[in-house]
Amino acid sequence: MQDLISRLHAALPQTQCTRCGYPDCEAYATAVAQGEAGINQCPPGGAEGVARLAAITARPMLPLSAEHGTEGPRTVAFIDEAWCIGCTLCLKACPTDAILGSNKQMHTVIEPWCTGCELCIPVCPVDCIELEVVSGERTGWAAWSEAEAQVALQRYRQHQTRQAREKAENDARLQAEAQAKLQDISAHSRLSDPTQLERKRALIEAALQKARARRNPGSSGEE
Template identity: 65%
Template structure:
């Protein structure tokens, strides 16, 4: 393992793993990589707050600097709460949650698993009926004082599992589409008598492109 990779791991361990994206990156690991490999500033994590910046400063041998207000402000940990009377079961909040802490089915009431919610706020903007609110659950405690190492570790594991699940679902969907495309491609010669040649070529090109995408994603995985 390279020194940059080891530093990325250490920085990732020092981040609160809320996966809130307020740092400007899609998740905590991406921010850790950007700090270690690309020299990204260490003051872009509001959930970590001042203590988080101090941790990153020690790891990177950089000076401690104030939290960048463009990324947000340090504050207490928030808990998402769904108003059951207004929830329409659209599932958009479930898809937005980076740690899979919202449960429910389509057209059914959703609810938040309190002890797994990181307060990332990503479910708020996607709710079409504004039935999700945030409540302060740590009082005056902010940053790492409002969080814990075990909670961060559990959040990282749930985020990793969610990412793996999404990749698996995409691969399975690609394989289903590829199977349909192969079946459709096999049927094209028989249909060519009744089909315009140019339209047939267009259909064949679309199907072959779908097969190529499926093969590429499978190879990448």
């Protein structure tokens, strides 16, 4: 099964656009391998993409699912810098970290890393992001190369790693703050009643135990 998933995943364009109905290309490949999704749900891959999946799965060829979109040219996001307010929402939405910018600073798109996934467009509160066609009349895999797919996949994996690291760092920071409050709860609380302080202590201890259990699923949560 894993070999089939890997082959299906390698046959996808790695735009990570979610138009197939799954959170990323690997999740779609897994669903196809398990018979939970059709081979015709990837608009960026177009007709050739369907043919690739049909060959791997030995399923009959199908037209691209209209429900999931249409085959089109390669597009790249463009940010109108005059309207950008630096909200960073597009940075968080981009699966390949192809947008450069910081809070309250103008953002810009690094074109070679953009897959045209469109995920940045709906999150922009000032509607300053547009798509520009960069492949002329070429569509699907004719407008996208294996090399570009590999770059997109590498960028996406780096994006996932960064997100996981930032979440772990944030969780550790919050836990350290909670632990500090727990050690001297009376100094960190406006409460003075011993019963209420003990109740607050119990709530913090329970939250810390849950956090430890999430980080170490195989442990009992005790240290």
